[in-house]
Amino acid sequence: MAAVCGRAGIATMTSQVMPPRGLRLRQVQAAEWPACALPRFASLHFTSLHFFAPMAMNLVDLVALAALCQLLVFGFLVGSARGRYGVKAPAVTGHEMFERAYRVQMNTLELMVLFLPALYLAARYWPPAWVAGLGAVYVVGRLLYRAAYLREPASRGLGFLASILPIFVLLLAGVAGAVRGLL
Numbered sequence: 001m002a003a004v005c006g007r008a009g010i011a012t013m014t015s016q017v018m019p020p021r022g023l024r025l026r027q028v029q030a031a032e033w034p035a036c037a038l039p040r041f042a043s044l045h046f047t048s049l050h051f052f053a054p055m056a057m058n059l060v061d062l063v064a065l066a067a068l069c070q071l072l073v074f075g076f077l078v079g080s081a082r083g084r085y086g087v088k089a090p091a092v093t094g095h096e097m098f099e100r101a102y103r104v105q106m107n108t109l110e111l112m113v114l115f116l117p118a119l120y121l122a123a124r125y126w127p128p129a130w131v132a133g134l135g136a137v138y139v140v141g142r143l144l145y146r147a148a149y150l151r152e153p154a155s156r157g158l159g160f161l162a163s164i165l166p167i168f169v170l171l172l173a174g175v176a177g178a179v180r181g182l183l
Contacts, residue, residue: 056127056128056129056132057123057128059128059129059132060119060120060123060128060131060132060135062132063119063132063135063136063138063139064116064119064120064135066136066139067112067115067116067135067138067139067142068112070108070139070142070143071105071108071109071112074101074104074105074108074146075105077101077105078098078101078102078105081095081097081098081101081102082098084097084098085097085098097150100149100150100153101150103149103153104145104146104149104150107145107149108142108145108146111138111142111163111164111167114167114171115135115138115166115167115170118167118170118171118174119131119134119135119170121170121171121173121174121177121178122134122169122170122171122173122174122177124174124177125173125174125176125177125178125180125181126173126177131170131173134166134169134170135166135170137162137165137166138162138163138166138167140162141159141160141161141162141163141164141165141166142159142163143159144158144159144162145159145160145162145163146159147159
């Protein structure tokens with residue numbers, strides 16, 4: 001295979017390496033790729049799925065959609081709590097259980113502003129399946145956070161950590177990928 005660099009070269013290589021849908025991807029030796037197509041962190045073996053398979057980004061998209069749907073459901077639950085506890089709009093204070101549901105929704109919204117960009121930036125530079133896994137931890141963390149906060153606000157620590165740590169890792173991954181691209 002000729003060592004072709006630039007976007008057109010990588011696109012040509014993609015069509016040569018990617019198997020038809022439904023077939024397994026083969027392991028590719030790093031020596032088979034031109035230097036411009038290899039990431040700086042490449043090991044001796046890697047799967048071409050990490051670099052070119054658009055289906056892997058679907059996992060990231062699904063996690064992002066799950067997080068957005070989760071925020072939407074939390075909003076509906078706040079509306080339900082507003083009716084159940086008699087808190088008239090536009091008030092955001094009143095019954096303690098309403099305030100807890102409202103705080104869960106607002107805390108989730110506050111983190112969403114960091115989560116979604118960090119998720120997509122990290123997926124730009126790192127294997128999307130790994131990034132989607134971190135994103136799934138965030139979504140589960142938000143569920144743990146909600147359950148704990150509604151039960152007893154002081155016990156929300158585990159859910160908060162399971163939400164904020166993936167965001168930090170995704171942010172660091174995005175920064176590392178962007179800086180690595182400059183070097």
